[in-house]
Amino acid sequence: MSTNSGVRHKQEKLIDRLSEVYEYTNKVLGLIAKEEISKEEAEWVTRQTVDNFRDHVNPGFLAYRKSVTKDGQFAAVEWKDSGANCFVDVNGKEYIDCLGGFGIYNVGHRHPKVVQAVINQLNRQALHSQDLLDPLRAMLAKILADITPGDLKYSYFGNSGTETIEAAIKLAKMYSDRITFIAATKAFHGKSLGSLSGTAKGVFRKPFLPMIPGFRHVHFGDIDMMRKTFEACALTGEDVAAVILEPIQGEGGVNLPPDGYLQQVRKLCDQFGALLIFDEVQTGMGRTGKMFAAEHYGVVPDIMCLAKAFGGGIMPAGAVVATEEVFKSFFPNPFMHTTTFGGNPLACAAAIATINVLIEENLPARAAELGDYMLQGLRSAAAGHSDKVMEVRGLGLLIGIEFRTDEIGYEVSKGLFDKGVLVAGTLINAKTIRIEPPLTITYQEADKVIAAFKQVLDAIRS
Numbered sequence: 001m002s003t004n005s006g007v008r009h010k011q012e013k014l015i016d017r018l019s020e021v022y023e024y025t026n027k028v029l030g031l032i033a034k035e036e037i038s039k040e041e042a043e044w045v046t047r048q049t050v051d052n053f054r055d056h057v058n059p060g061f062l063a064y065r066k067s068v069t070k071d072g073q074f075a076a077v078e079w080k081d082s083g084a085n086c087f088v089d090v091n092g093k094e095y096i097d098c099l100g101g102f103g104i105y106n107v108g109h110r111h112p113k114v115v116q117a118v119i120n121q122l123n124r125q126a127l128h129s130q131d132l133l134d135p136l137r138a139m140l141a142k143i144l145a146d147i148t149p150g151d152l153k154y155s156y157f158g159n160s161g162t163e164t165i166e167a168a169i170k171l172a173k174m175y176s177d178r179i180t181f182i183a184a185t186k187a188f189h190g191k192s193l194g195s196l197s198g199t200a201k202g203v204f205r206k207p208f209l210p211m212i213p214g215f216r217h218v219h220f221g222d223i224d225m226m227r228k229t230f231e232a233c234a235l236t237g238e239d240v241a242a243v244i245l246e247p248i249q250g251e252g253g254v255n256l257p258p259d260g261y262l263q264q265v266r267k268l269c270d271q272f273g274a275l276l277i278f279d280e281v282q283t284g285m286g287r288t289g290k291m292f293a294a295e296h297y298g299v300v301p302d303i304m305c306l307a308k309a310f311g312g313g314i315m316p317a318g319a320v321v322a323t324e325e326v327f328k329s330f331f332p333n334p335f336m337h338t339t340t341f342g343g344n345p346l347a348c349a350a351a352i353a354t355i356n357v358l359i360e361e362n363l364p365a366r367a368a369e370l371g372d373y374m375l376q377g378l379r380s381a382a383a384g385h386s387d388k389v390m391e392v393r394g395l396g397l398l399i400g401i402e403f404r405t406d407e408i409g410y411e412v413s414k415g416l417f418d419k420g421v422l423v424a425g426t427l428i429n430a431k432t433i434r435i436e437p438p439l440t441i442t443y444q445e446a447d448k449v450i451a452a453f454k455q456v457l458d459a460i461r462s
Contacts, residue, residue, distance in 0.1 A: 037079075042090045049077045076417075084108030084440045087422075095422045096445050098437045102424075103250070103282045103398075106309035106367075107357045108440035114312035117353035121345050128345055136348035143355055144321050147291060150300030154327035157343030158318040161281035161307035162190025167320045168244070168277050168303045169194050169212075170337050174329035175275060178241035179213065180233050182274075184220035186252030186428050189244065189279055198244050200252075201428045214238075220249060221257055223264045230272050242275040242303075243268075247293035250282035253429030254393055254400025262297045275302040275326060281318070282398070285309040286358050286439055289368030289396035296395065302326050312354035313438075317347035363439040367396040370441055375399060377450035378435065385457045388412075390431075399435035401453075406430045408460065415456030421449050 031037060031045065053061050079090040085108060088094045097105065107114060121136070128134040141155040156167050173179065181198065183189070189198035196204060197211035205211060216233075218225045226243075233240050243265060249255040269276045278301035283293035287309065290296055294304070303326060307318030330336055341347075358364065375394055378401065382389040390402040403409040409431050413423050423433045435449070 037090070042092075045079075045090050046077050081109035084111070085438045085442070085445055093420065095417075095420050096437070096441075096449055097422050098416075098435050098449055099422045099424045100436045100438055101313065102308065103287060103436050104308045104311070105313040105438040106285050106287060107312050107354055107361075107363065108438040109313060111312060111314075111353075111357055113357050114314045114350050114353040117349040118314055118346050121349035125345055127341070130340070134343070134345060134348075136345050136352065137343040140319075140343075140348045140352055143352060144306075144319060147355065148304060148321050149292060149294055151323050152300070152304055152321045153324050154322055154330075156320045156322075156327075156330070156337065157347070158307070158320070158339055159316045159342050159347070160190075160318050161279075161305065162192045162195040163339065163342065164281065164305035164307055164318040164320045165189045165195035165198065165244070165279060166192055167337055168279075168305050168322075169198075169242075171303055171320065171322055171326055171329065172242035172275050172277065174336070175326050176241055176273075178239045178274075180238045180240045181215045182226065182229055182240055182243045183215060183217050184245055184249070184252075185217050186220055186249055186255060187217070187244075187246060187279075188249070188251030188428050189246075199428075204427075214241075220245075220252065220255060221261055223258075223261055223268075226265060227268055230268055230274070234272060240269075240272055240274040242277050244277040244279060246279045246281075246283060247297065247299075248283050248288060248395060248398060249428075250398065250434070251427040251429070253402060253426050253432035254398055254434060256393060256395060257297070262294075262299045266299050266301075269302075277301060277303040277305065279305045281305055281307040285354065286364035286367050287396055287398050287436075289364055289371055291358065291364050293395070310351050310354065311347055312350045312357070315347040315350035317351050318342070319351070361440075364396075367439045370439070370443070370446060371396040371399065373443065374435065374446050374450065377446065378453060381450055381454035381457065388457060388460065394435070397435075397437060397439055397441070400426065400432045401435065402429070402432040404431070409433050411460050412453070412456050415459065416449075416452055419452040419456065421452050 031041060077090040078087060080088055082088045082094050086094050086096050137157060144155050145153045158164050158167060183198040185200050187198060187200045189195045191204060194212050197215040200217055216229060218229050230240055247262060266276055278294055280292050284306045294301060303320060303322045305320055310319060311317030375392060379392045382392055388404055388408050390404060392401050394400055409425055413433055416423050423435060426432050426434055
């Protein structure tokens with residue numbers, strides 16, 4: 001074959017491939033546009049999903065997902081929302097969502113006000129020019145200054161929780177010449193290299209060592225260990241720049257701090273001239289029964305990180321809110337830490353609408369009320385099953401159920417899934433599953449979750 005004919009052959013193959021891709025994209029877009037799909041279409045979607053996860057995403061997900069059968073021939077493929085607190089799979093089975101996208105659906109699935117705010121902004125302008133001043137970012141920053149505790153005042157916007165942690169670390173580094181950070185065991189702050197340095201689980205960290213230098217981990221809740229670490233760092237000239245904590249550890253297994261712990265950490269930070277960073281990515285936006293978990297403990301951090309539910313379950317969005325004293329390090333050069341999409345108009349519209357809904361529907365208080373109700377119900381259901389359940393704990397609608405073994409936790413999760421309740425384990429503590437529904441969950445739905453939990457426990461042998 002001549003060189004010219006070889007080039008022609010490659011071009012023809014490329015044209016054929018693009019033609020196939022064009023037809024495939026047309027089919028997918030057509031399915032997205034449909035209100036309902038047929039049984040045959042559902043089967044095609046399921047097959048494509050399983051095959052493409054195996055061949056083009058990550059086959060590990062197929063091994064992990066409890067919704068995929070052992071032979072891989074059937075999978076529960078998520079398809080659409082069903083009301084505020086549920087979703088249906090591609091075959092029409094409905095599930096009560098007690099995972100909530102790891103805590104993004106605080107105002108429910110597709111809240112009309114949040115959806116409409118995004119549509120309205122999309123009809124006006126989707127993204128900004130990056131050069132002119134964008135109004136919604138300014139307005140959202142003012143709103144955050146008004147609703148966050150203490151003198152938190154200035155905001156930086158990102159797209160995710162891990163991005164907000166990265167920004168918080170940079171702020172703390174610029175605030176002083178110190179490089180030591182104290183984090184907690186069982187902490188989860190993200191998986192980018194900076195945030196991973198604060199995250200505690202070895203399996204996530206080991207392949208990427210060394211981490212960002214200067215991070216030390218102490219036992220969560222152990223104030224004596226925290227104090228001794230501060231003292232040791234001061235004695236060795238490695239003074240602490242900041243302590244980074246989740247007020248309540250989410251991925252660590254929904255671990256609540258001991259009485260007085262966070263207040264004592266605040267005092268230690270003040271004593272040694274360190275900043276206090278609260279990672280409220282999962283605990284913020286009403287989840288624990290207050291707008292922010294810090295409010296339960298009367299502690300004001302120097303930096304607060306938000307994400308997950310911040311975008312109302314509609315847009316990816318995150319924020320770092322800091323005091324003027326800390327944030328002013330970014331004043332001389334606002335380009336020291338930037339992002340193309342962070343604080344974009346669609347995300348800001350979603351966040352503004354989300355805060356509006358949280359206030360209008362009094363959802364933090366609802367989280368407290370429904371959280372107490374579900375805690376009592378789940379604990380009653382677990383009574384007599386101490387051979388399986390170690391503890392049911394939580395605050396608001398951030399609830400963890402810790403089991404004796406990983407295997408029991410998985411069997412309970414699978415049993416609940418079969419009964420139409422979606423839960424999942426936590427990333428750091430595999431023995432604990434989370435109950436983290438939208439704050440809009442109804443008493444009727446809560447009763448169904450509690451009843452299903454009792455039925456599954458009764459059916460499982462330890």
